[in-house]
Amino acid sequence: MRVTPLRSGTQFSFDVLAGALTGREAANASGTFHFSGNPGGEIHLRDGGVVCAQSAGSPGPDALLLRTGRISESEWAAALATGTRGGIGATELHVVAMMAAHDAAFTIAAGDVDDCAFIPEAPGVAFAMSVPIDPVQLLRETSRRITSLLAMEHPLRPHRDRLTSTRGSRLRVLSPLRAEILSHATGGPTARDIAFASGRGVYPVTVEASRMAADGLLTVVTDTSPPSPELGVDIPLPRSLRSRPRLDPDEEKP
Structure with a gap:
């Protein structure tokens, strides 16, 4: 069986993501980083902390929440329209939003990033985390996920392998x-x-x-395009972050 590894662009995509979130522009800033590409996405900051990450290539917090069966689609639509939580606790909403943010960051980094732009404005998102997370924490978890995937026997490309x-x-x-x-x-x-x-x-x-x-x-399913070059098994953090300990791969994640 021929399994094509993740594209070599993954390293570049992660570097763009890391450079944006640890750059001078992001420090204590409020606004949105727009990552264009396949699938691309947005990361929203408030006072330098990540309050939301989303991508067209990953399900949002609403989809993850609806899957639990705790709330129906119509109930959730009504809750958004009225600005309420529809009976869902604040802690549960925060956890689901955080899960979606980590998944979106992984999705952006595992794809192709063509460009990145920052728009300094208050992030207007329907489903933000109640407590912002440190951009470094988001990057460390993204690095861990990509590294873990690439270390598998047959790592699949989430956006390309049919x-x-x-x-x-x-x-x-x-x-x-x-x-x-x-x-x-x-x-x-x-x-x-x-x-x-x-x-x-x-x-x-x-x-x-x-x-x-x-x-x-x-x-x-066999792809007629030429195979992408092999990747290494690690996606390193930027040099400025390497002094910080990585997350334990065996540590339980939400």
Whole structure:
């Protein structure tokens, strides 16, 4: 089975992300970094802290929240219209917003970034974290996720590798997550597409799909474009951040 690694642009994309969030422009600033590319995204700052990160390539906090079944789509739409939380606690909203922010940052870095622009304005987002997170914390977690993915036996490109099930894969006893991924792997969807269809984060879906590829449950639909060059197994932090300890890969994440 031929599995194409993440594009070599991942290193450049992460460097752009890290340079923006640790640069002079971001210090104590309020505004939005716009990262154009595939899929690109936005990171919103308030007084230098990250209050929201979003990308067209990853499900937002609303999709993650709706998947829990704690609130219906109509109830959530009404809650947004009235400025209420629709019965969802502030802590739960913050956790879901933080999960979506980490997933969006990973999605931006795992794709291609063409350009970055900062617009100094108060971030107007519908679903912001109640407590901003340190940009360095966001970068460390993004670095950890990309490094962990690249260290796998068959790392998949979340936005490019189209997945299909292998013969006999549906005869095996599968976990609910694997069964859901398999049900969507029909030859056209990527890990990103499956994440949207299932209301899950792009990173956990990509990691599990990569494991399934290694286990012979999934295969990548042959791409006619030339294969991308191999990447190293690590995506380093900028030099200014390397003195800070990395997160423990075994540490539990939200």
